[in-house]
Amino acid sequence: MHRVRPLSEKEIKAGDDMVVQFPGNGQVLVDAIPGGPGGGQKPRLFSYNVVFEPAATQEDVLQFSGMKRLIEMAVEGFRCTCFCYGQTGSGKTHTLTGPPGLFGIKAVPYSDNHGLVFRSFVYLFQLLQEHTSRTFVLKASFLEIYNEKVIDLLNPGTCRKPLAVRWSKKARGFFVENLFTVDCEELDDLMAVLEEGMRNRSVGRHNMNDYSSRSHTILSVHITSEEPSENGVFISRFGKINFVDLAGSEMTKKTQSEGKTLEEANNINKSLMVLGYCIASLSDPKRKGSHIPYRDSKLTKLLADSLAGNGVTLMIACISPARSNIFETINTLRYAARAKKIRTKPVVLMDPREALIISLKREVASLQSENEYLRSALNVYSSSSSGDASERIIAQTPPHVDLEELAKLEGPQLAELVRLYMKENEALRKDNGDLFLSRDLLQRDHEIVCRENERLLKKLEEVNSVCCRSPLIPARPAFSADILSGDQESSSTNIWTNPIPDTDNKTAVNSSKQIPESVQKELDKRQIGARNTANLKGIRKPSSNDDKIHAPKIAQVKNTNAKDKRSDEEKKTVEETDPMKRRFSVANPLIKNTDMFGSVISITDDEELN
Numbered sequence: 354m355h356r357v358r359p360l361s362e363k364e365i366k367a368g369d370d371m372v373v374q375f376p377g378n379g380q381v382l383v384d385a386i387p388g389g390p391g392g393g394q395k396p397r398l399f400s401y402n403v404v405f406e407p408a409a410t411q412e413d414v415l416q417f418s419g420m421k422r423l424i425e426m427a428v429e430g431f432r433c434t435c436f437c438y439g440q441t442g443s444g445k446t447h448t449l450t451g452p453p454g455l456f457g458i459k460a461v462p463y464s465d466n467h468g469l470v471f472r473s474f475v476y477l478f479q480l481l482q483e484h485t486s487r488t489f490v491l492k493a494s495f496l497e498i499y500n501e502k503v504i505d506l507l508n509p510g511t512c513r514k515p516l517a518v519r520w521s522k523k524a525r526g527f528f529v530e531n532l533f534t535v536d537c538e539e540l541d542d543l544m545a546v547l548e549e550g551m552r553n554r555s556v557g558r559h560n561m562n563d564y565s566s567r568s569h570t571i572l573s574v575h576i577t578s579e580e581p582s583e584n585g586v587f588i589s590r591f592g593k594i595n596f597v598d599l600a601g602s603e604m605t606k607k608t609q610s611e612g613k614t615l616e617e618a619n620n621i622n623k624s625l626m627v628l629g630y631c632i633a634s635l636s637d638p639k640r641k642g643s644h645i646p647y648r649d650s651k652l653t654k655l656l657a658d659s660l661a662g663n664g665v666t667l668m669i670a671c672i673s674p675a676r677s678n679i680f681e682t683i684n685t686l687r688y689a690a691r692a693k694k695i696r697t698k699p700v701v702l703m704d705p706r707e708a709l710i711i712s713l714k715r716e717v718a719s720l721q722s723e724n725e726y727l728r729s730a731l732n733v734y735s736s737s738s739s740g741d742a743s744e745r746i747i748a749q750t751p752p753h754v755d756l757e758e759l760a761k762l763e764g765p766q767l768a769e770l771v772r773l774y775m776k777e778n779e780a781l782r783k784d785n786g787d788l789f790l791s792r793d794l795l796q797r798d799h800e801i802v803c804r805e806n807e808r809l810l811k812k813l814e815e816v817n818s819v820c821c822r823s824p825l826i827p828a829r830p831a832f833s834a835d836i837l838s839g840d841q842e843s844s845s846t847n848i849w850t851n852p853i854p855d856t857d858n859k860t861a862v863n864s865s866k867q868i869p870e871s872v873q874k875e876l877d878k879r880q881i882g883a884r885n886t887a888n889l890k891g892i893r894k895p896s897s898n899d900d901k902i903h904a905p906k907i908a909q910v911k912n913t914n915a916k917d918k919r920s921d922e923e924k925k926t927v928e929e930t931d932p933m934k935r936r937f938s939v940a941n942p943l944i945k946n947t948d949m950f951g952s953v954i955s956i957t958d959d960e961e962l963n
């Protein structure tokens with residue numbers, strides 16, 4: 354997706370003109386570049402999912418960029434990333450957080466200028482309010498990569514000590530060691546994280562931007578949710594959303610950087626070059642399976658999962674419309690066209706305890722059916738076996754003789770009759786013995802199954818009680834309450850809070866603090882556990898990345914139809930015919946496929962006009 358900022362005052366004063374046009378349908382047309390004897394470049398047409406024109410507002414970007422869908426997916430347990438890319442001064446920070454000055458000593462509580470991050474937080478909490486059956490735990494971290502050093506923006510310390518980026522064998526991903534992670538129970542907590550990070554990030558001044566970001570920043574919100582399912586079992590999901598504000602690529606000649614700013618620019622350009630290589634490798638089908646140089650920079654190490662892992666990524670390419678920036682603009686458009694070709698395999702991250710619960714549930718169900726079977730077998734067998742026996746008895750039963758007839762029988766006939774009766778008696782005794790034996794065996798099996806059943810049910814109850822989370826503290830009134838309720842005049846608190854469980858249920862609350870020994874044994878046996886124990890005991894993990902678990906793939910993202918998703922307002926805006934008033938355009942949904950955000954995937958890369 355693209356956002357084109359308006360010409361700046363400086364550019365207007367310098368007589369710079371617009372070199373981009375917007376033919377509609379998510380297309381950007383870049384003017385021809387007049388050249389020397391060999392000829393310059395022809396006009397170039399690029400197609401994207403959505404193009405935001407200079408008149409687009411910050412709210413337009415939230416509503417029509419696919420960002421809302423991304424947040425919904427994060428709540429469902431996907432790992433999502435939104436990153437802004439573009440040359441210096443193209444509007445990346447403006448798009449993500451707003452213009453400079455919003456996060457000074459006294460942050461502006463609500464402003465039309467607030468960017469995508471602030472608006473996403475508000476939408477996130479609105480979503481949480483709607484999911485009344487779930488409990489949520491939000492944690493946030495904010496870091497910057499400055500001159501290839503990772504600095505914790507929430508806890509930078511006086512000497513801004515860099516943190517190490519390490520590889521987690523278990524999670525099979527990179528993570529930042531000892532990164533500060535803040536619990537965010539309310540919208541205001543997330544806002545505080547944003548404000549604090551923005552105050553601490555490195556900003557510098559150069560010829561092209563008075564407030565230029567001198568570092569890449571990554572703001573992460575971890576969304577853990579628990580939802581009761583059938584039989585009181587809790588389903589846990591681990592979603593995450595990253596907001597990445599990349600520092601702008603810069604031509605140091607144009608920015609006239611020197612000294613510290615030059616060193617910063619070199620580091621920025623180097624890490625963006627590595628990011629470019631990674632994107633080029635990932636987007637080239639011929640290079641499928643080849644080496645991707647993630648390890649060549651901290652930025653690509655930390656974005657590896659967003660670029661090609663199991664997450665969903667939204668890239669916003671920001672461009673300047675000025676003629677003086679035409680080469681950088683074409684580069685950014687090409688870069689974005691390549692990034693658009695990358696395909697990830699999104700999966701929902703779930704708690705491994707859930708695997709244990711599901712397997713226990715299955716075991717209980719199979720034992721119950723076995724039990725049923727044995728019960729019925731016991732009845733059927735006893736009745737059918739008695740039938741067999743009676744058949745045998747009938748076969749062996751001596752012929753029926755009347756008492757009167759008996760008196761008339763000869764000695765050898767009587768002897769034969771007695772022998773037959775004795776034989777029958779013997780067979781009946783044997784059958785009787787066999788029946789007693791099989792009844793005893795079945796009764797013993799039945800007892801074993803019942804005991805096992807009880808044991809598993811008890812374990813299931815224990816596991817369930819471990820899954821119950823203690824309630825979050827009710828929200829306090831704050832300005833965010835007004836934003837969430839959509840009534841900025843109102844002072845009533847209408848903030849999402851977790852439902853407060855029955856306080857009499859002490860076992861659930863207590864047991865949430867510690868896993869019972871029997872359950873822990875079961876977890877250990879199945880190699881699940883250290884992480885959960887730490888988590889449940891409230892121990893802060895060294896890093897958010899450390900706990901990534903590659904849980905079974907349970908859901909694929911479904912494509913949604915752009916037509917269904919697009920609101921009437923968007924249609925209206927797209928239909929606006931006056932190009933001066935139009936704020937954005939989207940690719941024509943009738944002729945192209947839709948992607949998971951409901952926006953349109955254009956198959957074309959960049960097309961040259963003849």
Ligand SMILES: Nc1ncnc2c1ncn2[C@@H]1O[C@H](COP(=O)(O)OP(=O)(O)OP(=O)(O)O)[C@@H](O)[C@H]1O
Pocket residue numbers: 357358359361407439440441442443444445446447448451452453562564565566567599600601602671
């Ligand atoms: N869509 C827009 N509407 C109005 N002003 C904008 C817009 N985009 C950017 N600007 C303004 O342009 C200036 C530069 O924007 P910004 O600092 O966001 O650029 P950047 O890409 O983050 O630059 P850098 O990479 O140097 O940090 C800012 O004053 C910003 O407010």
